[in-house]
Amino acid sequence: MVRDLQHAAGRAAALKLAETFGLPAFDRGWVWLAGAGPGDAGLATLLGLHAIASADVILYDALVNKDLLKLARPGAEILFAGKRAGQPSFKQSDISQSLVGLARKGFRVLRLKGGDPLVFGRGSEEALALARGGIPFRIVPGVTAGIGGLAYAGIPVTHRDTNHSVTFITGHGAKGSLPDVDWAAVAKASPTLVLYMARSSAGEIAARLIAAGRAGDEPAAIISNASFSEQSVTVTTLAGLGEAAQSCTTPAIIVIGENVRLREGMDWLGAMGGKLLNPDPLDHSHFSKAG
8 A cells, every 4th residue: 555655656756757857748559769867767857757646558668667567657558569589579560550550449559668668678669560550659668778778877878088988788689699790890989889689699708809909908898787676796807708708697798898997986886885085096906807
């Protein structure tokens, strides 16, 4: 009973925020494609919370924080439509057809995805399917793991003393194998690489980057369950990335680059647990390979 009241209060608060900020109405027959952020429920956007509290039907992915679903209105239909590597998954075509069919019945349909729906989330495929079906839709961006997950690990995506650019790459192609990427060009062009869905291919990617000229002792980190309470961070080197990845859990985000060194001075979660931070982490004599 207490939990039900808490959920009702949370939903009422989400709706009040929508009213306060004049957020757009979630009309019947519309589909909203929304990102839920990398894990921590606090990283969901106001527009995302408004969508959850207003939807008639919610189709959610595996990486969505389930606590967010508690804001759904009573009677809302909540359907799992997730896909995970190596596990039985829903076909993308079936998910897209469901979105179209539900909207045509006049429901307010929310497609809720982990991270951002347009960053390796196949949200663009669903949006194009809706466009073909004549279904009105709205895209609600979310905090992607390649940015939010790194921030929760105390690793900046960019820092002016380490990198002026960053490249986001998926390690999982359409056929399940390593995607067709010019790794030699990537190795030379981008000082920082952020890899999604790459734990199983981390060793092969590292070997290709080293063969293309990247230093084997370049720092790298693997963030598992980014921004969730069970988050873990393994700091290693490019040469040791494949071996380190074998003992890490999924979901995981991988970052390669000198900016990983900054974790020694920016691990704010570790500092909350008593870790002493190094205010000069780019002094190589202070760099520790322990996560």
